[in-house]
Structure formats: C-alpha cells, structure tokens
Amino acid sequence: MPSLPALLREHIRTIPDWPKPGVQFRDLTPLYLDAGAFRRVVDALVQRHAGSDIDRVAGIDARGFILGAVLAHALGAGFIPIRKQGKLPAPTIGEAYALEYGQGVLEVHTDAITPGQRLLLVDDLIATGGTLSAARRLIERLGGQLVEAVAIADLPDLGGSAQLRDSGLPIHTLIQFEGH
Numbered sequence: 001m002p003s004l005p006a007l008l009r010e011h012i013r014t015i016p017d018w019p020k021p022g023v024q025f026r027d028l029t030p031l032y033l034d035a036g037a038f039r040r041v042v043d044a045l046v047q048r049h050a051g052s053d054i055d056r057v058a059g060i061d062a063r064g065f066i067l068g069a070v071l072a073h074a075l076g077a078g079f080i081p082i083r084k085q086g087k088l089p090a091p092t093i094g095e096a097y098a099l100e101y102g103q104g105v106l107e108v109h110t111d112a113i114t115p116g117q118r119l120l121l122v123d124d125l126i127a128t129g130g131t132l133s134a135a136r137r138l139i140e141r142l143g144g145q146l147v148e149a150v151a152i153a154d155l156p157d158l159g160g161s162a163q164l165r166d167s168g169l170p171i172h173t174l175i176q177f178e179g180h
Contacts, residue, residue: 045174059072063124
C-alpha cells in the first residue's frame, strides 16, 4: 500500500495553464473518484481530530464542501457552509478577500456558530490563503474557537500557508506541491 503522500501524488492531477497561462491547476477530482483513496484521506484527518471535541466543521465554497461535510459526519459534528456572497438565504455576515483583479466576499449565517464552539475550517487546498483568512475572520466574529485549518494540498510557493501560520492559525495539510 503506498504512503498517503504517494497516493495523493497519483490522484491529484496538474492541469497546465488553466484557468489562465502560467497557472498549474491542481485538480483533486481523481482523488474523489477513487473511493479507497478518498477514504484514506478522510480516515487520516478523522484520526487526527478524534477526541478533539469538534462542534462544527466549516467548509469553504465550493470545493471545501466535499471534504468538510464528510469530516463533519465522521466526527459527529455539524457542518457550516461558508459561501460566496449572495448564496445564503438567512441573515449573514461577510468578509472580503483579495482576488487577482478586485475582491470577493465570503458569508456565513449569523446563527451558524454559538460563541465558544470549537471548529475545524476546511478547504481543498491552500494557495494565497485569502479565502481561509476571510473564513477565519467570520468564525472569530461569531465567537467560534478555530482549532485548525485543514486542506488536502498546500501550494507553499504562493505564500498562503506561511502567512496563515505567521498569523497564529494552526494549519494541517497532507501534501505540498511546488510551483503555482
């Protein structure tokens, strides 16, 4: 049986020059298509947080929903969707984050978190750290205690993981990829 990093390298494909020239897009779809490989990822993260008394798992729109909802179920925690602006029907709060040209806004329902609840924050990968930083601010504004940010892959050359660690946020990833 291959190591988890070797398994991930086999199941995460790189799409060159997508969505624009110079970008090396890391596509996790093959990982999700292989039930056994995806189970190993989930099991590794559940084992890491078993006994951590996680109340909620927050997943970032949209690819963070895939792993986040599965982790929430496995940990016996509730799931919080952190969505792009205008996608949630009840009252929300929002936080802006930088995009290449302009900015985006993430939102969460104001009743999603009770002050003092312990949360995991989940996305598929860490690139610039902008969406994770915005999601963190949302969680903290509602009084949540962020235990850790979790992602399958890290793109450290883009600086997001270092920025998040420097800000005091514990992060955990399963594999790193060089380049953009």
